[in-house]
Amino acid sequence: xxxxxxxxxxxxxxxxxxxxxxxxxxxxxxxxxxxxxxxxxxxxxxxxxxxxxxxxxxxxxxxxxxxxxxxxxxxxxxxxxxxxxxxxxxxxxxxxxxxxxxxxxxxxxxxxxxxxxxxxxxxxxxxxxxxxxxxxxxxxxxxxxxxxxxxxxxxxxxxxxxxxxxxxxxxxxxxxxxxxxxxxxxxxxxxxxxxxxxxxxxxxxxxxxxxxxxxxxxxxxxxxxxxxxxxxxxxxxxxxxxxxxxxxxxxxxxxxxxxxxxxxxxxxxxxxxxxxxxxxxxxxxxxxxxxxxxxxxxxxxxxxxxxxxxxxxxxxxxxxxxxxxxxxxxxxxxxxxxxxxxxxxxxxxxxxxxxxxxxxxxxxxxxxxxxxxxxxxx
Amino acid sequence: xxxxxxxxxxxxxxxxxxxxxxxxxxxxxxxxxxxxxxxxxxxxxxxxxxxxxxxxxxxxxxxxxxxxxxxxxxxxxxxxxxxxxxxxxxxxxxxxxxxxxxxxxxxxxxxxxxxxxxxxxxxxxxxxxxxxxxxxxxxxxxxxxxxxxxxxxxxxxxxxxxxxxxxxxxxxxxxxxxxxxxxxxxxxxxxxxxxxxxxxxxxxxxxxxxxxxxxx
Numbered sequence: 233x234x235x236x237x238x239x240x241x242x243x244x245x246x247x248x249x250x251x252x253x254x255x256x257x258x259x260x261x262x263x264x265x266x267x268x269x270x271x272x273x274x275x276x277x278x279x280x281x282x283x284x285x286x287x288x289x290x291x292x293x294x295x296x297x298x299x300x301x302x303x304x305x306x307x308x309x310x311x312x313x314x315x316x317x318x319x320x321x322x323x324x325x326x327x328x329x330x331x332x333x334x335x336x337x338x339x340x341x342x343x344x345x346x347x348x349x350x351x352x353x354x355x356x357x358x359x360x361x362x363x364x365x366x367x368x369x370x371x372x373x374x375x376x377x378x379x380x381x382x383x384x385x386x387x388x389x390x391x392x393x394x395x396x397x398x399x400x401x402x403x404x405x406x407x408x409x410x411x412x413x414x415x416x417x418x419x420x421x422x423x424x425x426x427x428x429x430x431x432x433x434x435x436x437x438x439x440x441x442x443x444x445x446x447x448x449x450x451x452x453x454x455x456x457x458x459x460x461x462x463x464x465x466x467x468x469x470x471x472x473x474x475x476x477x478x479x480x481x482x483x484x485x486x487x488x489x490x491x492x493x494x495x496x497x498x499x500x501x502x503x504x505x506x507x508x509x510x511x512x513x514x515x516x517x518x519x520x521x522x523x524x525x526x527x528x529x530x531x532x533x534x535x536x537x538x539x540x541x542x543x544x545x546x547x548x549x550x551x552x553x554x555x556x557x558x559x560x561x562x563x564x565x566x567x568x569x570x571x572x573x574x575x576x577x578x579x580x581x582x583x584x585x586x587x588x589x590x591x592x593x594x595x596x597x598x599x600x601x602x603x604x605x606x607x608x609x610x
Numbered sequence: 611x612x613x614x615x616x617x618x619x620x621x622x623x624x625x626x627x628x629x630x631x632x633x634x635x636x637x638x639x640x641x642x643x644x645x646x647x648x649x650x651x652x653x654x655x656x657x658x659x660x661x662x663x664x665x666x667x668x669x670x671x672x673x674x675x676x677x678x679x680x681x682x683x684x685x686x687x688x689x690x691x692x693x694x695x696x697x698x699x700x701x702x703x704x705x706x707x708x709x710x711x712x713x714x715x716x717x718x719x720x721x722x723x724x725x726x727x728x729x730x731x732x733x734x735x736x737x738x739x740x741x742x743x744x745x746x747x748x749x750x751x752x753x754x755x756x757x758x759x760x761x762x763x764x765x766x767x768x769x770x771x772x773x774x775x776x777x778x779x780x781x782x783x784x785x786x787x788x789x790x791x792x793x794x795x796x797x798x799x800x801x802x803x804x805x806x807x808x809x810x811x812x813x814x815x816x817x818x819x820x821x822x823x824x825x826x
Contacts, residue, residue: 312728322723326741369818
């Protein structure tokens with residue numbers, strides 16, 4: 233490789249009609265780096281990737297690979313020396329596994345002996361013994377095996393640079409996880425430069441040396457995973473991380489996890505009214521507030537059963553809630569309190585002691601699950 | 611005279627007619643393939659032209675065979691040549707249509723992967739698109755061959771000879787044996803040709819694509 237930077241994108245813009253898919257981005261990718269472009273769908277990450285192997289031509293700007301402007305290189309020659317993996321795999325159904333893996337070396341006109349040896353070596357390395365798999369057709373393999381072959385096909389020509397466009401997006405979580413590990417290991421062993429596109433933040437964090445966070449055609453942040461997690465450049469990055477990774481769960485606030493608009497009553501209500509309201513909502517207690525919405529206590533169905541007289545107001549039956557938390561507090565502390573108190577829920581109050589919502593056990597489990605495994609994209 | 615007796619005495623004539631019929635059909639099929647396959651490929655590269663060409667070819671296809679033979683006679687005179695030209699005109703459409711749709715229906719992800727790993731347009735065509743579309747193309751050829759063999763019986767009317775000669779002569783002199791001696795081999799020929807092409811189709815379909823049937 234000529235310079236330290238194997239790929240340089242300079243003032244790259246891609247316009248489709250009036251809309252800008254990629255808006256004046258600059259990016260330097262170092263030799264041997266694993267760079268992950270991450271963002272929501274439509275943020276321009278795939279367009280950026282495809283401009284590197286000229287499947288898409290930029291409207292303006294310049295891309296250098298190893299110091300050479302790629303516009304001066306024949307696109308076919310360029311692509312033969314860049315590995316390319318797509319989400320739908322795209323193994324050729326009319327070719328055997330071996331033929332698929334050998335495609336690029338054949339295009340590069342390697343001698344047969346050399347490309348055969350390379351293909352068999354790659355198959356062994358990926359744990360797909362050639363005596364079993366070489367003569368099979370893609371349709372005879374599972375999705376995970378197919379994508380393994382897709383990765384091998386990209387590596388067979390020994391390219392210094394490999395582009396991967398959401399390669400594991402269509403796989404189940406377990407297969408995805410093991411393929412991520414394998415690609416990570418390949419990167420370490422082969423010392424190639426990888427540019428990887430994903431919308432999955434946890435995948436980005438796992439794979440990347442450097443994460444390039446994109447939004448609406450622009451680069452929002454370029455940083456190693458730890459730095460992006462610790463210091464997200466803006467709220468959008470922060471919320472994207474929040475949706476996709478566990479490491480941010482202690483930054484969730486009570487407001488993020490509470491259920492707003494709980495059922496409330498005022499203290500001058502009568503017991504029967506309260507019971508029918510509880511019945512209607514399928515709950516066994518209500519929050520009592522004053523006319524301004526400030527918290528006064530709670531009223532439970534047991535308290536009414538035990539000592540309530542029909543027609544009387546609930547005034548004398550109001551209890552202190554098991555616990556209250558401030559709406560601005562951290563979700564983690566709220567969950568700790570909830571776990572410690574054995575209560576069914578905590579009442580969330582704002583600065584003026586007005587009831588803002590409740591945190592239930594179900595709500596807690598839900599948001600913890602989401603933090604752990606991530607919601608879907610978006 | 612029974613049919614078998616007829617065959618015994620006249621088998622030489624029947625064999626000659628069969629030979630001419632096979633020659634005429636093979637020649638027409640060969641040219642139809644040579645014209646239609648490249649044309650079909652070309653059409654996939656020119657969407658606008660494709661619509662027009664396929665529409666025109668569709669109209670030609672609806673002109674009755676006899677009318678076409680009449681026109682062929684007017685332009686090219688009597689004999690084998692006008693018949694073969696008319697048969698080619700008929701044989702082109704199914705192959706053209708199937709080549710065009712066969713290649714068009716190759717999933718974009720394959721062609722994109724092929725381009726992405728550095729194939730030239732020609733390589734994408736020969737290594738990916740054509741092999742994947744081949745079962746469909748062969749299905750089109752099968753259709754054409756069967757049509758050509760049956761329509762070739764009409765060609766006798768403008769002096770091309772073949773099994774049609776026996777049928778038309780038999781019809782005009784109420785000779786049932788003669789009609790059968792033309793009709794039975796012609797039918798068997800069509801069935802046999804279809805069967806052979808089915809075998810070819812199986813052979814050209816890679817194992818990995820066996821589940822996907824070429825359209826008929």
